[in-house]
Amino acid sequence: MKQRKLTKKVLAMSIACALTLSTAPQLHGLVYAANDEQPQTTSEPVPATGSEQLQETKETATAADSEPGQASNETTKTTDSEQVQAASGVVSSDKAGAEAYDLPAVTVEAPRPDWESKLSPGTVTIIRPSDYRGEQKSLADLLKTVPGVHVRDVNGKGQYTTVSVRGSTAAQVGVFVDGVLFTLGGDAAADISTIPVKNVERIEVYRGYIPARFGGTFMGGVINIVTKRPTKEDISASIGKSSYGGYKGSLEVDAPLGKGSLMVGVNREQSKGDFRYKNYASSSVVADLDTDMALMDSSMASWQYYKIVSLGSSWTDLTTGSTYSGSGVLTNDQAASYAADLAAWQTWAYGDDNGDGLTNLYETVYSKYYSDSSSVSVTKLRSAAAYYGVTVTNEEIKAAIAAGDTTYYKYYAMKNATTVVDSVDPATSSDYQSFQTQKDADQAKKDQLGDGTRHRKYNDYKNTDAIIKWQDDHWTAKATWKEIDRHLPNSLLSAGGDIGAYVDTDNANIFNCERKQKIVTKEMQVGRRDTAGKLEWGWSVNYLDSQKSYRNLSAGLYENDNSAYWNTPFRKWSEYTSQRWGGSIDGTYKAGERHLLEFLAGYSKESMHVRGSKVTDGTNPDPVRYRTYYTQALLNLQLQDTITLNDAGDLWLTPSIRYNSSTTYGSNPLDYDAQHQWNKSIEQTSDKTTWQLALKKKVNDHLTLRATGGSYYRLLNLYEIAGDGAGILPAPAMYKNGSLVSSFPLPEEGKQWDVTAIWNNRLLGADSNIQLTYFGRNAKNLLQLWRYGYDYWCYSNSAEGRVRGLELQTNLSWAKWDLNLAATYMDTTAKRRDTSATGDNTYYDINTSYTPKWEGSARVTYRPDNRNSIFGEVKYVGKMYTSYSTYENQAIEALTTVGLGVKHKFRKDVELVVGVDDLCNAGPKVKGGWNGNYIYNIEYPYQGRTYYTTLQYNF
Numbered sequence: 001m002k003q004r005k006l007t008k009k010v011l012a013m014s015i016a017c018a019l020t021l022s023t024a025p026q027l028h029g030l031v032y033a034a035n036d037e038q039p040q041t042t043s044e045p046v047p048a049t050g051s052e053q054l055q056e057t058k059e060t061a062t063a064a065d066s067e068p069g070q071a072s073n074e075t076t077k078t079t080d081s082e083q084v085q086a087a088s089g090v091v092s093s094d095k096a097g098a099e100a101y102d103l104p105a106v107t108v109e110a111p112r113p114d115w116e117s118k119l120s121p122g123t124v125t126i127i128r129p130s131d132y133r134g135e136q137k138s139l140a141d142l143l144k145t146v147p148g149v150h151v152r153d154v155n156g157k158g159q160y161t162t163v164s165v166r167g168s169t170a171a172q173v174g175v176f177v178d179g180v181l182f183t184l185g186g187d188a189a190a191d192i193s194t195i196p197v198k199n200v201e202r203i204e205v206y207r208g209y210i211p212a213r214f215g216g217t218f219m220g221g222v223i224n225i226v227t228k229r230p231t232k233e234d235i236s237a238s239i240g241k242s243s244y245g246g247y248k249g250s251l252e253v254d255a256p257l258g259k260g261s262l263m264v265g266v267n268r269e270q271s272k273g274d275f276r277y278k279n280y281a282s283s284s285v286v287a288d289l290d291t292d293m294a295l296m297d298s299s300m301a302s303w304q305y306y307k308i309v310s311l312g313s314s315w316t317d318l319t320t321g322s323t324y325s326g327s328g329v330l331t332n333d334q335a336a337s338y339a340a341d342l343a344a345w346q347t348w349a350y351g352d353d354n355g356d357g358l359t360n361l362y363e364t365v366y367s368k369y370y371s372d373s374s375s376v377s378v379t380k381l382r383s384a385a386a387y388y389g390v391t392v393t394n395e396e397i398k399a400a401i402a403a404g405d406t407t408y409y410k411y412y413a414m415k416n417a418t419t420v421v422d423s424v425d426p427a428t429s430s431d432y433q434s435f436q437t438q439k440d441a442d443q444a445k446k447d448q449l450g451d452g453t454r455h456r457k458y459n460d461y462k463n464t465d466a467i468i469k470w471q472d473d474h475w476t477a478k479a480t481w482k483e484i485d486r487h488l489p490n491s492l493l494s495a496g497g498d499i500g501a502y503v504d505t506d507n508a509n510i511f512n513c514e515r516k517q518k519i520v521t522k523e524m525q526v527g528r529r530d531t532a533g534k535l536e537w538g539w540s541v542n543y544l545d546s547q548k549s550y551r552n553l554s555a556g557l558y559e560n561d562n563s564a565y566w567n568t569p570f571r572k573w574s575e576y577t578s579q580r581w582g583g584s585i586d587g588t589y590k591a592g593e594r595h596l597l598e599f600l601a602g603y604s605k606e607s608m609h610v611r612g613s614k615v616t617d618g619t620n621p622d623p624v625r626y627r628t629y630y631t632q633a634l635l636n637l638q639l640q641d642t643i644t645l646n647d648a649g650d651l652w653l654t655p656s657i658r659y660n661s662s663t664t665y666g667s668n669p670l671d672y673d674a675q676h677q678w679n680k681s682i683e684q685t686s687d688k689t690t691w692q693l694a695l696k697k698k699v700n701d702h703l704t705l706r707a708t709g710g711s712y713y714r715l716l717n718l719y720e721i722a723g724d725g726a727g728i729l730p731a732p733a734m735y736k737n738g739s740l741v742s743s744f745p746l747p748e749e750g751k752q753w754d755v756t757a758i759w760n761n762r763l764l765g766a767d768s769n770i771q772l773t774y775f776g777r778n779a780k781n782l783l784q785l786w787r788y789g790y791d792y793w794c795y796s797n798s799a800e801g802r803v804r805g806l807e808l809q810t811n812l813s814w815a816k817w818d819l820n821l822a823a824t825y826m827d828t829t830a831k832r833r834d835t836s837a838t839g840d841n842t843y844y845d846i847n848t849s850y851t852p853k854w855e856g857s858a859r860v861t862y863r864p865d866n867r868n869s870i871f872g873e874v875k876y877v878g879k880m881y882t883s884y885s886t887y888e889n890q891a892i893e894a895l896t897t898v899g900l901g902v903k904h905k906f907r908k909d910v911e912l913v914v915g916v917d918d919l920c921n922a923g924p925k926v927k928g929g930w931n932g933n934y935i936y937n938i939e940y941p942y943q944g945r946t947y948y949t950t951l952q953y954n955f
Contacts, residue, residue, distance in 0.1 A: 308338050457504045635659075641654065
């Protein structure tokens with residue numbers, strides 16, 4: 001498979017061309033967080049879920065629309081009321097005056113009052129994908145720039161990807177789209193690789209304190225993706241190409257419709273993903289194969305030596321020194337001479353000195369046994385005759401010998417001559433051929449492994465999505481459709497060894513199976529918002545339908561294979577069908593001059609049907625063992641009050657209280673098997689009330705201090721409660737002192753806190769924003785996966801942990817330069833106890849997997865003139881463990897990647913972006929650890945150096 005990528009020459013030429021042109025407005029590419037005093041990269045309040053806040057500062061007049069020569073780094077300071085005016089939908093006009101139109105207040109909500117900016121006292125970072133336009137960044141790429149956030153490309157780029165916040169697990173993070181929970185109950189965690197960002201206005205990342213407008217309690221944090229709203233009549237299109245068969249294309253149409261406006265977007269992204277990498281396990285396996293082939297050569301040489309010397313009257317084993325009797329065909333000197341000189345042996349043994357068509361060896365052996373035949377028993381003579389198909393009795397042989405007939409002596413000599421000759425001939429010896437067969441097999445494997453260079457197989461994906469969204473001053477209606485069609489790459493099994501070495505070769509085995517997954521999701525959402533006096537409120541209803549299917553396309557090659565591998569449920573195929581209805585009412589109420597109340601009441605009901613091989617296809621003799629139907633109902637009631645504590649209006653206290661409930665039901669449509677009672681119909685409700693508290697003080701115009709804390713109670717999803725119906729099953733009921741505690745695992749619980757200092761002022765001649773946060777969290781009842789039986793695992797509340805860490809985010813902006821820094825330090829400790837049937841239930845220290853101690857990013861942007869922008873990025877992820885084991889050899893080494901790019905505006909409506917990610921090709925070289933004398937890869941290698949180019953056009 002050839003690596004398809006843009007050549008370095010093309011990249012260099014593109015950059016050179018872009019740098020030589022200069023007359024268009026300037027470009028920007030910054031990430032910032034909302035601030036209630038100044039909208040730079042801080043962690044201050046943002047509008048409520050679904051609102052559409054315009055970009056102040058650099059985005060107030062975008063680069064494309066600003067006057068030529070206007071300083072793009074000019075920052076506009078806004079008051080609270082000005083921020084609210086932006087949030088209510090007042091749209092800046094197109095300063096170039098190019099066929100634009102102004103829309104009246106086309107926002108999801110009605111105008112917000114000026115106390116909107118005080119609603120979110122916790123840490124919030126805002127990412128606007130438009131700042132990175134043309135750079136072909138995914139949601140995962142954008143989230144990697146946020147401190148406290150760790151993105152794990154579980155199966156590689158474009159494949160299953162999860163996110164954690166401040167050391168949490170992926171399941172402890174809530175991912176929302178326009179305020180609606182993205183994750184289904186049947187998902188172990190949110191797969192952010194399936195969330196497109198092309199039609200997204202902004203991404204809100206909340207850490208620590210979670211505003212009341214997001215239903216549920218999430219121990220890690222919340223990520224809210226807010227889709228775009230049209231602000232002017234526009235048609236835009238972009239097309240991009242990248243290495244390894246990458247392609248991105250999009251079309252977006254914005255137009256007025258009725259009293260509101262309509263947005264229609266269609267996007268396509270695909271990649272072959274056949275990047276090249278080095279398989280580290282290959283070298284050790286090749287070395288083992290070389291050793292084995294050398295052993296086979298030695299065995300064949302030793303075999304031939306002993307076969308020849310055994311033709312003498314006696315021979316000695318060179319290893320043990322023991323002496324054995326030989327056949328006496330040759331003298332001991334002859335046998336020793338030929339054994340030492342195989343060329344001479346070949347010449348004599350297989351030569352025909354007499355020219356009678358018989359080899360010298362055959363004739364010598366024949367003569368020897370013929371001369372001995374007169375002294376052998378009649379039984380041996382009869383056996384020799386039978387060897388040639390002659391049936392004769394002992395009496396008949398004796399009569400023939402007495403008559404002088406030597407026929408049976410000849411049979412005896414011929415048989416022994418043939419046997420001896422065949423036994424010393426490598427071409428006819430079964431022993432020798434077994435050695436040769438093994439060597440040939442080793443050589444074939446070595447040829448497959450080569451020098452260890454691989455091209456990733458089954459790493460392709462095709463993602464297609466569409467969105468249609470209409471809104472006016474009060475109403476919003478949205479419908480989306482999404483299809484994910486991808487192969488699933490095979491794991492290198494990070495333990496190395498033979499199996500991992502052969503992944504992505506032509507070796508036809510189960511570890512190279514071709515597997516495909518297809519996900520089709522349809523979603524609809526309708527809502528309305530109104531204002532009545534001091535009350536601003538709204539309602540929303542939503543529906544989601546998801547079809548997930550999996551197929552092992554190699555299963556047909558193993559139709560007659562009855563091994564445990566293929567008898568595992570869902571191994572060949574599976575289908576998960578889910579529907580979810582939901583609705584919510586939320587709002588804010590100003591109670592006097594000192595109180596601002598925010599409330600939310602939300603409810604959702606989800607059902608999930610499961611089908612799969614060895615479960616519902618009639619091939620399993622025990623089909624009633626597995627539950628195939630689940631439901632989950634979630635209820636969220638939340639109330640938050642922002643209290644102004646002083647007359648100066650610069651000290652706020654924000655308490656909130658939340659009640660969250662989950663009712664889970666699982667069943668099998670067939671009668672349950674009494675032997676496996678976990679498949680019987682069962683229902684359980686978990687609920688609890690939790691709290692949060694935030695205190696914020698604006699010390700002066702430059703310094704703001706903030707502290708938050710609270711308790712959490714994470715309701716488990718269907719996957720954790722009911723398992724997957726196959727290898728993961730519901731855990732046995734929990735008892736304490738003879739009393740039932742829970743039929744299912746308990747929700748995870750914990751407490752979190754953080755303290756933050758935010759500084760906004762001039763630094764080193766630049767407009768600067770610096771935010772430093774010290775955070776911590778204690779958690780208990782953490783879920784772990786344990787083997788509970790011969791062929792199944794269960795989730796159990798068997799771990800507890802603690803996290804302490806620092807987040808630093810710094811943004812500096814000069815006239816032509818921008819510098820953005822993000823860094824995270826985390827110190828984590830965890831304990832685990834074996835709660836399985838054979839466990840000792842005693843806690844012991846473990847590592848927290850996939851939680852690096854250090855992580856950070858830096859981005860520099862240089863704008864030499866109004867048409868061009870050059871940017872560079874560095875990202876660092878420290879060493880992290882891949883399992884709970886405390887062994888140092890089970891850790892992924894640190895990774896540093898560098899990216900470069902350039903943007904050029906040919907004119908206002910045409911922009912070209914050219915760049916490269918992972919310039920040094922560090923990704924594929926990352927090692928997953930070591931074992932003895934060899935190293936091995938991570939389970940799913942990272943894609944390395946990737947060139948890309950994007951052309952964008954606004955009609």
